[in-house]
Amino acid sequence: MLAKLYWQFLKFGSFTFGGGWSIVAQMKELYVNQEKSLTDEELLDITSIGRSLPGTMIGNIAMFYGHRIAGFWGGVACVFGMITVPMIILLLITSFYTAFQSNLWVASAMRGVRTAVAPVILSALLGMIKSAFKVPPCFAVAAVMFALYFGFRVSCVWLVVIGAFLGLAICEYYERVKNINVVA
């Protein structure tokens, strides 16, 4: 059972590019459509909780699914399966990168690639805006955190903790004073 889980997630892990959503799509195909061991709704639940817990979303999702099938070690098998291929590929790339970093052609290519990094992050940031700003005070939270990070170099750990408390405060305020449920 553990070997089967490991192997299934090894295959999932080999085909995730960029975000983790392709793993969810592959899980849907195998577990919901073919094996019918999971319903659409269960997969949605797993995904949404995996997304709201800290850490890597698909690591959390792999843990949930494996735990469900074969307990804690089932979860561990899924997580290790998922990371095996990406880790090997990246170990190879890292050694290549380290060896050829100062080669003219590699350095020129990387200098070109670096120009795309800020635009890539920026475009992903635009995609986050809809889910991040549920109520107007969220804009203030983002602005203050930006200032604390960029202007005052406050550690990200603290910013996340402050954000969490502000989230609780904002939601409670909306619920009690304005009678609006922000979370739903």
Added chain:
Amino acid sequence: MLLLELFWSFVKIGFTSFGGLSMIPLISSEMISHGWMTASEVSDIVAIAEMTPGPLGLNCATFAGMRAAGVIGAFVANMGALSPTFTLAALASVFFEHFRDNKRLGQIMTGVRPACVGMVAGVVIDLALVNYADSAGKIDVYSLILGAVDLVLLIKFKVSIPKVLLFSALVGIILYGVIGL
């Protein structure tokens, strides 16, 4: 203890990241402050992680861990980044029903998501300041133009991220390798 430091750094990164990009600000500050990567290398790893399979955070862990302490370092960094999965997510699996309708989790995320947007916006500027400058620290106009083209390709024409990165690599080879700017 290098391995312990590496592990602890990625435990912090793991526990304060909520999906893909939100890891970048802390990865950047942890890597640069420990001297495990330069600001340019942080940009490189973001680009490499986008072009290879696997989640960004774990790819960064492999890259940083390997460079700091070899293959064992890569493994240790990955375990650190996955520590929330082996603890919190494992716990959440046991009490899954309880977590599913948890209102507090949603409330916390209402504040954490915009906080992440603010931090990520900050790190974009940090990286841009390095990536659009030449080795002397002056603005490199060509890279700025290329960056603007990349932004238009991504947002206006919805070109996929790996394609944009590949395009930029080719233009980089022509500009800095062939022409020798």
